[in-house]
Amino acid sequence: MPVSVQSFVLHGIEPGPCEIEVDTTGTDQWPPPKPVVVGLPDAAVKESVERVVSAIGNSGYTLNPDKVLISLAPADVKKVGPRYDLPMAIGLLHRQQVIRTDRHGGLLFAGELALDGRIRPISGVINMALLARRAGAAGVVVPRENAAEASAVQGVAVYAADTLREIVDFLNADAELAPVASAELAPLLRNATAAVDFADVRGQEGAKRALLIAAAGSHNALMLGPQGTGKTLMAKALPGLLPPLCPDEALEVTRIYSSIGQVPRDAPLIESRPVRTPHHTASPAAVIGGGSTPRPGEVSLAHHGVLFLDELPEFPRAVLETLRQPLEDAVVTIARAAGSVSFPARFMLLAALNPTPKGSQSGDAAGKKAQEKYLAKLSGPLVDRIDIHVEVPPVPHAVLMGRTAGTTTAQMRERVVAARTLQSARNGGPLHPNASLSHRRLDELATPDAAGRQLLAQAMAELGLSARAYDKVRRVARTIADLEAAEVVGLPHIAEAVQYRVLDRV
Template sequence: MFSKILSSATFGIDAYLVEVETHSEKQLPSITIVGLPDSAVKESKERVIAAIKNSGIEFPLRKLTINLAPADIKKEGSSFDLPIAIGILAANSVVNVDSLDDIVILGELSLDGTLRKVKGALPIAVEARQKGIRKIILPIESVKEASIVDGIEVYGFESLNEVIDFLNGDKTAEPIKTDKDSIFAEVNTYQLDFSDVKGQENAKRALEIAAAGGHNILMIGPPGSGKTMLAKRLPTILPPLTFEEALETTKIHSVAGILPKDKALITERPFRSPHHTVSDAALIGGGTFPRPGEVSFAHHGVLFLDELPEFKKNVLEVMRQPLEDYKVTISRSKMSLEFPANFMLAAAMNPCPCGFFTDPNKECTCTTSQIQKYMAKVSGPLLDRIDIHIEVPAVKYNELSSDTKGEKSEEIRKRVVAARKIQLERFKGIKGIYNNADMGTREVRQYCKLDNASSELLKMAMTKLGLSARAYDRILKVSRTIADLENSDKILTHHISEAIQYRSLDRDIWGH
């Protein structure tokens, strides 16, 4: 007897269909799984045997050969448990074979026959629809994310018995649908707000400019000055996610298995803050069977690196590719995977090892060589990709004790959205450029033209403040964003002078 079940697996953040073929014959009882299964798939036979028996079904004492096709791609994970179980039962006439032609089945089985959540339900539903499959059967906990996809019927069940009854026509079930409009109505449910931050008006302004132009930002200041507090509120002023962005972000979280089970879609921009002990594989992605890293989990959101010089040098160096290409390429001998990684980098650091080099109230105990060594931990090529450096001084007591509420995130976000619309219009038709931070040298020359007064001011700043050559394009990009926030077609002198303030690490005071 023979049966064929359609299932699916993920490769990167996309999915591909897998045919689970089962051959059953009268010989000494055994189960063999072929088709490059990993250890989790090989172990599935033990779970399947126990699940079938504990569901009150007699397990066939026959020789069973199970093939996972295509056989040249390595299969991993526990989501093949359910299709293998259904395939065995179909090959032995327990399940109606006629009902299996147009259904993708996946799910992990527990030993008592109940179904557990699987990874990658959303990209699998997208792939099934593209291949013309009409139905998909999943564990009930994975249904929400898959049901966001139009044009496919998604059924959720709690146990193996329920799936068998449904396939045999003994049980009816309604496909589950998720209303996208109601999900997006809940947008901007952040608990944090910029109005919570006392003082730090300069830093707030710098973050608004960073959000408006998509610029990476580095905050330098003593411990307790509010750098982390400010960074956590950065997503609250970024433009809302579009449906396409939300779908792409959700796919990454779904493949990694970190999407909350009560969420069908990620509608808020992600905020990721890995500890400085993070490995390069955890930050960028990798592993024997590559999975996304923190830079991909922050896709369309914010990646916050606190205590930047404390990160290992090799970890910071691997950040250069995603910051430049907005994607991560992971190569292995038999495969090459790409994960999207288009994020805003927000970083924070102390000005010196003790933290009080720029603090007027506390004395710094570090020597000049210690400060230089500390600052040198952040390499020039990484700093090249950070447009804004802002000093965040310690907050004064009268600002801390003041009852005055700062401006709300909602008001700042309106200005950011307006500036982004100007940029989208400006770069319409230019591939890969959506905001000012994306501009290359050619676009900078075209869209950041200066009048004589502005040009003279920039020339004087470069000379007098000892600004490095790399600061030149950064200042032009940031001044273009400041002009957009004011809805100004031209870059004026006050735009340039404000942008110059945001290159503090390029000045000679740091001992460069």
């Protein structure tokens, strides 16, 4: 009878079951035919058979010269990477009765084998552990270097080993593998590390205020101003304002990074909000995700963090337009002939741009025309999806040379955390900041008072704001009110929020 061993397959970051079936039949052919792998394996999986046979031999086990057939199910899903080395070896050893028990039943296996039998780390382990918990499996068997990552999933027994022989001895009950203790996530989570403190930024109090609001409500923001005014400096300081990831957010972020093998080996999960800063020469696939086997792009790697795009108009139009879906839906869907894959992409966009390609702007007609031409590279639908537009003017020399101490990042973060705490209690948890409020919830939570409604109606008429921009203004106004611990959105909150529609006035 064929032997069945359980593993997993990834669809984006969503794990699915993968059953490895191993069958052998006697043959008079010498040398025996090479093992055959079926079930839509990629080149790496096909090549792994030779590695598996060598690892088994170098671990001290002798295989019979049989014909070997290995089937990976479901057969219509492509199998990629070396994660199937270990389950194929377990199935082959059990089929030839080197493994004498059925102890592997109920366990999920994954790992790459070295030629000498060592087990190397793989990608996607945290997703495998989530699948095991969902399926009620007895546990997972993973490489030692992936143990911390797997332990981030509560309620799953994690068995880690360095070599194939350790696992065979464990399955034969000749030795025990102690389950890895589950990690306590909350104490690990911390604020993102910022390279700059806001106290180091001279002047620009208006821009600092705008970024404070953006951080408090997780709003997308855009800074417009000539070169040398501190836009990039403030962008580097912004991550320090954001609160730590909550455990659910940390798991989501870690699942994305795990799918491409970028989780630190000594930590169970990504501990702080990611900050991604792609260059303006990045391709659409690099930014949005893609490839023959779809991989997450920068927008997904910035999930629950910050995506900073410096010199926004210098990005290719194709790249900028791909941002529209994730900015609206917080998800990226990559379609291929074989099907579509979705990656989460709920990020805070921070963009910076100069008014003209030269970086500065003259006040004459030619300067205004150059600015209009440069800003025309940004489509209306894209600009509409950015909540806050703020001008960053040149800093006077007297301010640059002054020694007045500015507000520190820590002081600003206290206000952000207080506002986020209000939102979490009101909106249904930390995964729902004001920027994600639906139109219906906005009607419930951000309908301004009479004076505020009158001003908002006037702004809609004079600026020609779209329905989307109307909701953006209300979301920002709600956040401004939260920073003041105000229950009702009033005229001052609407007035300030309307000021942050700079590009609607250009």
